[in-house]
Amino acid sequence: xxxxxxxESIESREILNIRSKxxxxxxxxxxxxNSKKYIETISPSTEEVLSKIAISNQNDVNKAVxxxxxxxxxxxxxxxxERSKYLFKLARLIQERSREFAVLESxxxxxxxxxxxxxxxxxxxxxxxxxxxxxxxxxxxxxxxxLKPHGVVxxxxxxxxxxxxxxxxxxxxxxxxxxxxxxxxxxxxxxALLFAEICDQAGLPNGVVNIITGDGTTGSLIVNHKDxxxxxxxxxxxxxxxxxxxxxxxxxxxTLELGGKAANIVYEDAAIxxxxxxxxxxxxxxxxxxxxxxxxxLIQESVHDQFISKLEKRMQALRVGNPLDKNTDxxxxxxxxxxxxxxNLVDEGVADGGNIFQTECxxxxxxxxxxxxxxxxxxxxxxxxxxxIFGPVLTTLTFRTPDEAVEIANNTEYGLSxxxxxxxxxxxxxxxxxxxxxxxxxxTFNKFDPASPFGGYKESGFGREGGRHGLLSYLKxxx
Amino acid sequence: xxxxxxTYKNYVGGKYVRSESGKTxxxxxxxEFYELPLTSKKDxxxxxxxxxxxxxKWSSTTPYLRMQILYRLSEMIEGNKESYVELLMHHxxxxxxxxxxxxxxxxNIVWFAGLxxxxxxxxxxxxxxxxxxxxxxxxxxxxxxxSLSGSNLSLNELLMSILPALTVGCSVISYSxxxxxVALKFAEDINNSDFxxxxxxxxxxxxxxxxxxxxxxxxINLVALHKELDNNGLKSIEENASESVKRVFSQPSIEGxxxxxxxxxxxxxxxxxxx
Numbered sequence: 001x002x003x004x005x006x007x008e009s010i011e012s013r014e015i016l017n018i019r020s021k022x023x024x025x026x027x028x029x030x031x032x033x034n035s036k037k038y039i040e041t042i043s044p045s046t047e048e049v050l051s052k053i054a055i056s057n058q059n060d061v062n063k064a065v066x067x068x069x070x071x072x073x074x075x076x077x078x079x080x081x082e083r084s085k086y087l088f089k090l091a092r093l094i095q096e097r098s099r100e101f102a103v104l105e106s107x108x109x110x111x112x113x114x115x116x117x118x119x120x121x122x123x124x125x126x127x128x129x130x131x132x133x134x135x136x137x138x139x140x141x142x143x144x145x146x147l148k149p150h151g152v153v154x155x156x157x158x159x160x161x162x163x164x165x166x167x168x169x170x171x172x173x174x175x176x177x178x179x180x181x182x183x184x185x186x187x188x189x190x191x192a193l194l195f196a197e198i199c200d201q202a203g204l205p206n207g208v209v210n211i212i213t214g215d216g217t218t219g220s221l222i223v224n225h226k227d228x229x230x231x232x233x234x235x236x237x238x239x240x241x242x243x244x245x246x247x248x249x250x251x252x253x254x255t256l257e258l259g260g261k262a263a264n265i266v267y268e269d270a271a272i273x274x275x276x277x278x279x280x281x282x283x284x285x286x287x288x289x290x291x292x293x294x295x296x297x298l299i300q301e302s303v304h305d306q307f308i309s310k311l312e313k314r315m316q317a318l319r320v321g322n323p324l325d326k327n328t329d330x331x332x333x334x335x336x337x338x339x340x341x342x343x344n345l346v347d348e349g350v351a352d353g354g355n356i357f358q359t360e361c362x363x364x365x366x367x368x369x370x371x372x373x374x375x376x377x378x379x380x381x382x383x384x385x386x387x388x389i390f391g392p393v394l395t396t397l398t399f400r401t402p403d404e405a406v407e408i409a410n411n412t413e414y415g416l417s418x419x420x421x422x423x424x425x426x427x428x429x430x431x432x433x434x435x436x437x438x439x440x441x442x443x444t445f446n447k448f449d450p451a452s453p454f455g456g457y458k459e460s461g462f463g464r465e466g467g468r469h470g471l472l473s474y475l476k477x478x479x
Numbered sequence: 480x481x482x483x484x485x486t487y488k489n490y491v492g493g494k495y496v497r498s499e500s501g502k503t504x505x506x507x508x509x510x511e512f513y514e515l516p517l518t519s520k521k522d523x524x525x526x527x528x529x530x531x532x533x534x535x536k537w538s539s540t541t542p543y544l545r546m547q548i549l550y551r552l553s554e555m556i557e558g559n560k561e562s563y564v565e566l567l568m569h570h571x572x573x574x575x576x577x578x579x580x581x582x583x584x585x586x587n588i589v590w591f592a593g594l595x596x597x598x599x600x601x602x603x604x605x606x607x608x609x610x611x612x613x614x615x616x617x618x619x620x621x622x623x624x625x626s627l628s629g630s631n632l633s634l635n636e637l638l639m640s641i642l643p644a645l646t647v648g649c650s651v652i653s654y655s656x657x658x659x660x661v662a663l664k665f666a667e668d669i670n671n672s673d674f675x676x677x678x679x680x681x682x683x684x685x686x687x688x689x690x691x692x693x694x695x696x697x698x699i700n701l702v703a704l705h706k707e708l709d710n711n712g713l714k715s716i717e718e719n720a721s722e723s724v725k726r727v728f729s730q731p732s733i734e735g736x737x738x739x740x741x742x743x744x745x746x747x748x749x750x751x752x753x754x
Contacts, residue, residue, distance in 0.1 A: 126609070143601065144737040237724070244721035249714025256724065413723070432748045436619075442750040449608035453616050457744050458700075459724045467606050469616060469745050477732055 009326040011113045015100050021052040022189070024060055024213065025196035027067035028206030034059035039215075041189060044110035045323050045332035045367040053189045056214040061221040064181045064210040068152040069227060071179040071207025076149055078205075080136035080177075087132030087175060089202045094125040097198065101163060101191055106323040108190040109162055110332030110368070111286055113324050123448060124167040127466075130450035131171035134471060138176060141471050146478035149177035150253050151229035153474065154222040156243075157192075158235045159185035159334050160289040160390075166192050168465045169232055170209060171450075176474040178230070181210045181222060187335045189213045220246070228252060232473065234291075236388075237414070237459050255463025255473045257291070257455055259388040260416030263409035264294030264445065265431065267402070268302045270421035274443065276310045279394070282419055282445035284318060284372055287330055288392040289338070291460075292417035294445050296385060297396045298405055304398050308376060315372050316359050330392060333368040342370050342391035349375050349384035354395070380408065388414070402427065406434045415457030419445045438464070487659070489516045489683060490666035492529035493676030498522050504685060508570040508632075508660065515659050518684035520692040526652045526680045527698050530623045533677020534650035538620050540675065542596035548673045549592035549646065553585050555668040556634075560585075563634055566664060570632050584635040591642040598647055598739055611752045618743040620648035621726065622700035625693050627686055629705045630657040637662055640705040643738040645679060652680045652699070659683030687712070694719035694727075701726040701742065705733075 021038055023030045033054035040049045054060070075083065094101065101124070102117040111120070138147055153173050157165040162184055173180050184192035192211050199209045212218065216239070223231055223246050230253035233243050237258040247254055264282050266275050282294025299307050323331035333339040350356055355377040363369040375395040378385050384395045399405040409418055418437040420428050432440045438456045441447060448454065453467035463473040488495040500519040505512055516522075537545070556563065560581050567577035603617035624644040629636045637658055644651050655662040666681040686706075694702060694716040702716060702725065713729055720727045728741045 142736070144732075144740075145734060241721045241724060244724065245718050248717030248721065249710050258724070428750065432746075435746075438744065438746060440746060440748045442748060444612070444749055444751050447608075447610070447612060447749050449606070449610070449612075449614070451606045451608050452614050452749070453606070453745055453747050455745070457619075457746075461724060462726055464745050467616060467747075468604060472740070477737060 008322070010322065011103055011106070011324045011326060013103060013107065013324070016103055016107070018051050018104070018190070022054065022193045022213070024054050024056060024064065025193065025199070025209070025211040026064045027070070027210065028200065028204075030196070033057070034063070039186065041108065041187065043107050043367070044187070044334055045364070047366050050108060051190065053186070053193070053213040056212040056218045056221075058221055060212055061181070061218065061225055064212045065152060065225050065227050067207040068179040068181050068210050071205060071210075072151055074205045075174070075179050075208045076177045080138065083174065083177065084132050084135035086202060086204055087128055087135055087171065090198060090204070091125050091128035091132060093198045093201055094121070094128060098122070098125065101194060103324070104194060105163055105191050106331065109159060109188045110323050110334050112328040112331045113326055114328070115286060120161055120164045123450070124163050127167040127171045127450040131175035135175040138471065138475070141468055144477060147475040148478045149474065150476055151178060152227060153178045153180045153230045153232060154225065154228045155180050155182040156219045156222065156231070156233045156235065157182065157184055159188040160286060160291070162188035163191040163195065165234055166195060169234075172465070172470050173232070173474050174208065176471060178474055179208045181212065181228075183212055183214060183219055183222060186213065186215045223247065230254065230474070233257070240461060253476060256461035257463070257465060258459065258461040259414055260291045260293070260456065260460050261296055261386065261388050261412050261414045262292055262294045262417040262419065262437065263296045263298050264419035265298045265405045265409060265421065266300065266303065266307060267405075267420075267422035267424075267427060268300040269423050271423055271443075272303065272307060272310065275421040276307065276314050278419065278421065278443070278445045279311060280314055280318070283394040284330055284392050285446050287333055287370070289334055289390055290446065292439060292446065294417075294419050295389060295394060297394055298408055299396060299398050300405070301398045301400055308396070312357055312374065315374060318359060318372050320361050320369065320371065321364060330372060333370050333391065336368055338390065339368040339370060342389055342393060345384055345387060345389050346373060346393055349378070349382060349395070352379070352382045352384070354378045354382060354384060380411065386412065402431060406431060410436045413459040416460035417441065487513060487515055487663040487683070489518065489522065490663065490669065490681040491522070491526050492533075492680070493670065495666070498684070499525070506660065511569070513660055515663070515683045518654070518682045518689060520689060522682065523689050523692045523696065526682060527623060527696055529677035529680055530650040530652055531698060533675055533679070534623055536675035537650055537678035538648035540648075545646070545648065546592050546595035549588060549595060552668060552672040553588040553592065555671050556581065556585055556588065559668060563664070566661065567632060567634075570660070572632065580633050580635050584638050587635065587638055587642060591646040594739070595646050598736075601736055602740065602743060603745070606747070613750045613752055614747065616745050616747045618647070618745055621742050621744050622649060623652070623698060624649045624701045624703060624742060625652045625654065625699045626703045627706050628653060628655045628658050628662065632658055632661060634661050634665060636705070637665060639733040640703065641679065643733065644703070644742045647739050647742050649742050650678045652682065654682050654684070654686065656684065656686055690716060691719060694725070695722065697723040699725065701728070703731055703741065704729045
């Protein structure tokens with residue numbers, strides 16, 4: 001037998017020109033934070049310090065909101081067709097600098113280069129293209145009366161798909177005539193700041209896009225600012241509830257895209273090999289840092305043993321390591337904090353009595369890593385079956401009948417997404433109708449498209465992003 | 480002859496019931512005193528249990544049948560038109576205003592009846608995704624809705640606080656304070672129109688008594704306020720609601736397609752195409 005030796009294929013970092021520190025982008029200018037405070041931002045795969053980002057205070061938020069307010073006067077009065085052209089221009093510029101974005105995203109956030117290069121950044125461009133075309137067709141979008149923009153929108157986004165979440169927020173907000181104050185997550189701010197350069201390059205009017213960095217405190221300053229008309233938040237259900245509470249009694253629009261604990265239902269008549277592939281993609285895509293991840297595998301009892309054995313074999317083939325290696329399937333966990341959270345929940349799963357399987361692989365010495373993990377013999381009451389782990393950890397439950405599968409799938413306060421695997425069309429439609437989830441993937445998982453609305457039922461939030469439905473998140477009826 | 484005066488009761492799970500608390504509040508309308516049920520926390524809980532069951536039945540009723548049941552409601556009101564007009568006039572409306580209110584009510588019921596089998600075509604669509612996938616967005620009703628009706632004496636206003644949610648398949652707990660005599664009379668026509676029990680529950684009382692119970696109840700999916708509350712009231716409702724990410728709409732639109740949008744959850748289903 002030939003003893004194949006593994007050869008790395010590392011994406012070059014030469015394309016990047018990371019500055020030693022980044023300031024806020026307000027009113028079309030990069031300006032020092034009033035706070036004078038900066039924190040280091042590191043690469044989670046090596047713990048190497050990449051740069052410094054600003055921690056914005058009340059004065060910085062005030063400045064950004066003020067700039068967005070003046071920007072709104074210009075932007076909302078621009079001919080819709082001119083707004084459309086700006087968005088097309090942004091889309092093109094993103095395409096042109098896509099490799100730079102991809103490398104920076106993987107370096108700063110830890111995700112494999114093949115995902116940032118082939119999924120995140122192409123989707124970012126696609127979102128700007130999609131909403132560019134809507135900008136001058138708002139009147140055709142819904143047969144409701146007099147839709148108009150909210151005004152200044154505060155947008156707070158997470159660290160799992162940094163630039164893609166920016167695109168999901170900024171593109172529809174701008175297309176509908178709003179202006180934005182966006183705060184990226186403090187561990188992954190660099191691509192948003194590179195996007196600010198692109199706004200400059202596109203000649204976007206000052207104040208239309210404002211990007212300020214900081215942690216949760218900065219986020220809450222945006223939420224509580226008196227001159228904000230709408231908040232759009234993607235993140236944990238816990239923080240989402242706090243935001244909803246802060247906005248109580250105030251006339252501020254709100255959309256929330258929160259956590260999930262998606263069931264991925266595998267019926268006995270599924271194409272098993274295809275389902276194994278889909279289940280792996282469903283949970284291990286982006287290290288499992290995905291709000292709609294298929295983290296609860298529901299297998300029909302009759303195929304359980306066969307499925308698990310194939311699944312373990314497939315998991316063993318996953319390559320964990322350097323995000324910039326083009327062969328890497330699973331990159332670094334985004335932060336030490338997240339790694340601790342995953343570790344604690346997994347320890348709890350073991351203590352509860354779950355049967356754990358982890359792949360055999362060598363993890364790099366520095367950085368934050370977690371082996372692909374599968375739990376079997378799990379009871380629905382275990383925390384690993386109820387709480388969002390947001391890591392490469394899959395828990396397995398079994399069922400006997402379709403009714404039972406639906407009942408288990410819906411037995412959660414979340415309702416973001418779900419998966420169904422069967423070769424029987426009628427069973428797909430029957431199941432999809434009964435699942436309380438905003439997105440149902442049948443014989444596929446984790447597919448996204450700017451034309452396809454995304455968002456949750458129940459405690460997974462409200463409002464949709466993407467598609468015709470996504471426009472409504474940024475429009476209100478004129479009274 | 481002595482005139483017989485009607486006893487008004489709450490309508491829950493298809494039955495006329497007094498408040499379990501035994502309490503009532505008095506409403507004086509044109510020199511007549513009505514003892515109306517003063518809904519308690521326990522009554523709200525019973526109504527939610529009934530509405531959950533009603534939701535299962537009503538949301539799985541075919542659009543074709545929902546349309547006919549709604550249309551039957553208009554038939555019932557038309558048949559009882561005189562009695563509604565009389566009630567409203569009794570309470571101070573002119574004959575002309577009373578007639579107008581009932582005519583508009585009937586017209587609106589017929590409009591929503593006809594929407595029952597069409598809104599999914601207006602609010603959903605196929606999505607042109609850029610890969611070989613079938614991708615469709617359609618809607619589910621949001622579930623159990625609590626709706627606070629307005630303060631005017633009006634059947635039409637009451638209906639506009641109920642019909643949008645009911646038409647799309649939600650079950651509704653309708654709560655009236657000032658307008659409760661009209662609301663509890665209306666329950667009789669609901670009872671005669673083949674609505675599954677629990678799909679529409681009608682309660683009366685003082686909203687401030689149950690404000691916390693309603694907004695904290697995790698099995699109520701949406702709170703619609705068709706009455707202007709003072710800012711503290713709205714603030715407490717929205718604060719309580721945040722504990723379960725409950726949707727709250729203060730004076731939502733009752734116009735056309737906009738009227739039903741709050742009560743819908745959009746579900747997007749993907750499936751690969753292939754040979």
